[in-house]
Amino acid sequence: MLRSIDSINYQGKRVLIRCDFDIPVRLDGSIEDTNRIDAALKTIKKIIADDASEILLIAHRGKPDGIDPHLTFVLVAEYLAYVLGLTQSVQKIKNFLIDLPAYKIGNHIYLLENIRFDEREEENNANLVSAFTSAYDSFVFEAFATAHRAHASTVGVSRHMESVAGYKVLDEVKHLELLRDDPQKPCVYIIGGAKIEDKLPIIENVSQKVNKILVGGAVANTFLKSRGEHVKGSLVEDDLLKKARYILEKFGEKIQLPVDHIWNDGAIVDIGPETVKNFEHYLDGAQTVFWNGCLGKTDDIRFEIGTVALGKYLARLKDATRVVAGGDTVGVLDNHNLAKKMSFISTGGGAALEFLAGKELPALKALGY
Numbered sequence: 001m002l003r004s005i006d007s008i009n010y011q012g013k014r015v016l017i018r019c020d021f022d023i024p025v026r027l028d029g030s031i032e033d034t035n036r037i038d039a040a041l042k043t044i045k046k047i048i049a050d051d052a053s054e055i056l057l058i059a060h061r062g063k064p065d066g067i068d069p070h071l072t073f074v075l076v077a078e079y080l081a082y083v084l085g086l087t088q089s090v091q092k093i094k095n096f097l098i099d100l101p102a103y104k105i106g107n108h109i110y111l112l113e114n115i116r117f118d119e120r121e122e123e124n125n126a127n128l129v130s131a132f133t134s135a136y137d138s139f140v141f142e143a144f145a146t147a148h149r150a151h152a153s154t155v156g157v158s159r160h161m162e163s164v165a166g167y168k169v170l171d172e173v174k175h176l177e178l179l180r181d182d183p184q185k186p187c188v189y190i191i192g193g194a195k196i197e198d199k200l201p202i203i204e205n206v207s208q209k210v211n212k213i214l215v216g217g218a219v220a221n222t223f224l225k226s227r228g229e230h231v232k233g234s235l236v237e238d239d240l241l242k243k244a245r246y247i248l249e250k251f252g253e254k255i256q257l258p259v260d261h262i263w264n265d266g267a268i269v270d271i272g273p274e275t276v277k278n279f280e281h282y283l284d285g286a287q288t289v290f291w292n293g294c295l296g297k298t299d300d301i302r303f304e305i306g307t308v309a310l311g312k313y314l315a316r317l318k319d320a321t322r323v324v325a326g327g328d329t330v331g332v333l334d335n336h337n338l339a340k341k342m343s344f345i346s347t348g349g350g351a352a353l354e355f356l357a358g359k360e361l362p363a364l365k366a367l368g369y
């Protein structure tokens with residue numbers, strides 16, 4: 001059983017909250033969608049209301065190699081101050097606790113700069129863990145999307161202090177358990193996006209349990225190339241071609257790849273209209289649909305047509321349980337007013353996929369799951 005935030009009163013405590021602020025951004029750097037930030041608000045507000053003495057929010061963005069000015073939390077801090085109704089201006093503080101700045105967004109609330117700017121985070125380094133555990137009393141894990149990562153701020157700290165799951169994590173587990181353990185059939189998965197290395201093993205794993213997997217995005221490019229199609233300069237994970245070919249040979253009849261594409265500058269950037277029709281055909285009559293990953297390069301709105309078309313189709317399939325997961329996919333659907341028409345929105349991308357595939361997620365395990 002996951003330990004729950006409801007079991008604790010935070011009055012007078014110094015509280016560390018791990019959030020997932022790995023949000024989709026537009027080409028101009030502005031925030032495209034705030035779902036992942038909003039998902040943490042109920043937990044943050046409860047801890048404020050309990051009268052905690054200090055709150056430190058920790059989160060990551062992207063996979064930076066050292067400090068990357070494109071992946072800072074400046075805009076996230078401003079947004080948090082606004083939604084939490086904190087009127088003081090956000091202040092940047094140098095070298096907060098570790099060798100990173102933090103944003104002071106209220107009298108006693110801080111947001112640490114992108115924790116992955118410190119290479120010790122992904123190593124689950126003991127010194128980094130103890131910097132946190134010696135300065136704080138209690139830990140709340142509110143970053144379901146990082147539950148599959150055994151990093152310092154996801155599992156490292158929870159082993160050494162009072163630790164519980166936040167409200168959104170509890171809600172994610174409740175909804176995804178139903179999908180994992182008892183999905184109504186026919187059950188169709190839609191898998192797109194990048195992070196091919198994470199997704200291929202999951203596709204292999206869930207192929208055995210679902211009726212169809214519709215594949216788009218860069219994941220599809222890797223499958224297409226593995227069976228000899230010319231994808232030119234499209235995003236492909238060449239190291240995984242052998243694995244992709246093996247999965248197609250074993251589960252080919254379950255996996256549906258795009259049959260036409262939109263090209264830009266010699267690369268596949270979206271699924272084509274025939275593919276949209278084909279995917280709709282497989283979704284028709286489905287009782288359960290799980291979707292993670294955009295079907296095109298949606299950071300450019302010209303290439304979100306396929307993703308939006310399928311989102312609109314799913315919005316009409318009211319008899320089916322429709323779960324959409326992951327920052328980018330939810331971001332695109334939300335911008336078209338489609339996210340709220342789904343049965344459940346999961347903040348997790350890879351984490352939701354691994355959960356559904358029955359894998360153990362280290363950050364949940366550390367909280368008693």
Ligand code: 3PG
Pocket residue numbers: 020022062063145146149195326327348349350351
């Ligand atoms: C996500 O975007 O799915 C989570 O933030 C995890 O990101 P990661 O794959 O970079 O660990």
